[in-house]
Amino acid sequence: MSATSATPAGASGGRKASRPWRSRGNISAWTLSAPAVLFIAVLFVYPLLDVVVISFTDPTLSLVNYREFFSSPLYSRVLGNTFWFAFMVTVICLLLGYPMAYVVVRYGGTLGFALLLVVAMSFWTSFLVRTYSWLVILGSKGPVTKLLDWVGFDPVPQILFNSFATTLGMVHILIPYMIMSIYAAMQKIDPNHLRAAASLGATPFQGFRTVFFPLSLPGVVNGCTLVFIICLGFYVTPVLLGGPRDQMIAGLIGEQIEELLEWGFASAMAVVLLATTMALLAIYNRLVGLDKLWG
Amino acid sequence: MKESTKATEAKSGGINRRAFIGGGVAAGAIILGAPYIASKARAKTKTIYINTWGGSWGKAEAEAYYKPYEKASGVSVKPITPVSFAKMKAQVQSGHYEFDVAGMGRSDSIRGLNDNLLEHIHYDIIRLTDYPPDTIGYNGISRHSISTNLVYNKTKFPNGGPQSWADYWNVEKFPGNRGAYKDVARMVPFALLADGVDKDKLYPLDVDRAFKKLDELKPHVKVWWRRGSQSVQLVRDGEVDMMPMWNTRAGVAVEQGVPLEVVWNQSHMRRSNWIVARGTPNAAEAWRFVQFCLKPENLGVFCRMMNTGPWIAAAYEHIDEKKARMMPTWKDNLPLTYQPDPLWVGTNLSALTKRFNQWLAT
Secondary structure, three states, X not given: OHHHHHOHHHHHHXXXXXXXXXXXXXXXXXXXXXXXXXXXXXXXXXXXXXXXXXXXXXXXXXXXXXXXXXXXXXXXXXXXXXXXXXXXXXXXXXXXXXXXXXXXXXXXXXXXXXXXXXXXXXXXXXXXXXXXXXXXXXXXXXXXHHHHHHHOOOOOOOOOOOHHHHHHHHHHHHHHHHHHHHHXXXXXXXXXXXXXXXXXXXXXXXXXXXXXXXXXXXXXXXXXXXXXXXXXXXXXXXHHHOOOOOOOHHHHHHHHHHOOOOHHHHHHHHHHHHHHHHHHHXXXXXXXXXXXXHO | OHHHHHHHHHHHOOOOHHHHHHHHHHHHHHHHHHHHHXXXXXXXXXXXXXXXXXXXXXXXXXXXXXXXHHHHHOOEEEEEOOOOHHHHHHHHHHOOOOOOEEEEEHHHHHHHHHOOOXXXXXXXXXXXXXXXXXXXXXXXXXXXXXXXXXXXXXXXXXXXXXXOHHHHHXXXXXXXXXXXXXXXXXXXXXXXXXXXXXXXXXXXXXXHHHHHHHXXXXXXXXXXXXXXXXXHHHXXXXXXXXXXXXXXXHHHHHHOOOOEEEEEEEEEEEXXXXXXXXXXXXXXXXXXXXXXXXXXXXXXXXXHHHOOEEOOHHHHHHOOHHHHOOOOOOOOOHHHOEOOOHHHHHHHHHHHHHHHHHHHHO
């Protein structure tokens, strides 16, 4: 995937160019990338391999950790729950974030600047602070409950400590990633493309659908991938805003590591999470084509 | 190099490129060499490192323990936050020590001993005869206790609220929003107490019976809390009318003006031990520090600031009675509390946690 995108000339250049490392320019490319490769190998690849090794060897060389994971309904359920939740949050972030980024890019000006500023400020505020604010806003003495009471709900439905509050909190925390990614892609789109479409008789909607939207897709893919992956590892917000069923796999992994010192089992859980994520990304790549859209 | 940098600076009358690059190289060398330099420095000017919490907890430890010890011994004391049981395991396994001393619950100590993480007590420093007999054990020595109590909102129950876990379970007699503690080591004994088990005959816990009782409670729980700060928020905002809560955090809430009544009957007492990381080169100094911290005048200062109950009775001479009443080891409260069996909890916690998580998720 990355090899093809790294050598765009190779696609048209035939045999010679398909062995790119022979040429001098690429040798220096190797040398230049060596520190980065070393950095990634030492700080990411090695620890990850270590996690895989621990999952098979702690406490003894066996599959016992994986057997425990798959024999209990709890872990598969929580894993499935985590992925479903990450998917929901990503979709909602996309549905809310895309129009917002569109408004900022297409209409710009003071409104666009103000919107971007709000997004950036929320991005810079600690997620713990933002999570605790939701406790106040949605709480039984908060404004939302008061409003519902005023409207005439009796009894006022509980909006805190359930999946609704968790989803709301997570969308709020992650939506800046989505907006920023889409905004970056949209800004690169040359407005002349839309003028050209209009001059050829396209209605504004047709112009959007056939020109603007496809060109903004790389940002969409970027944003969705970012939000989805970050969401998979998040558990503090669900703990604070959610109910007992909103358990995340990352929370269970943390509990095993910090409180129970069962590193073998925790590693096995982490490996299953990683493998599932990779598998899903592979399917996603097959259907959507990550590399093409990223170009 | 410093000389040459100075020379070029003098010549050109400012920072030129060479000096800039030289500075960069020096900075790089410092960054790369930092761990080495730090370990050298550590060996020379004696410093011991304490694994502890930040915030008000860390401030109280600095006031009660670190500053007086630095003054008395000349050894400098540095905190490493936050408390991490996992880091403890990692450093003993790797032989690379980030901290020497930590506070640890007694049942955690059992797991620490299983993994061989705890240095044995140096009895030449910690004199057995200086301490109450039940404070020493499991390679640690008790410093204080935090209890988990039933608390309720006084304005919600002006004519007296729930006084036991059976009352807390009784939703007809005591209607109101209930919070629960997402901690199996507390909720299981609470369920058994609510079901009529005597507090002195709790352990070994009858887990099946407890989960049956927990089933009754589950539909009435509005929120399960997990973090201390979260519990304070819940009572302050009036989200819940009654729930199990740490006596220390309940004290904070009361000081903030929350109308809380703290029930001492059937409260769960968690003992915190001082322990030393096995194999640390500073072991002897670490135990000297522990010995110093356990002196009544130092322990008393810490407990006064954090509402924890000291296990050295003389520490109460440094705590006024109003404060003392909020502590689980105070003579009026102690007989009402119960203590978990660390050996039973230590061996069963893993399986219990699994069952509890499963129970919560369904």
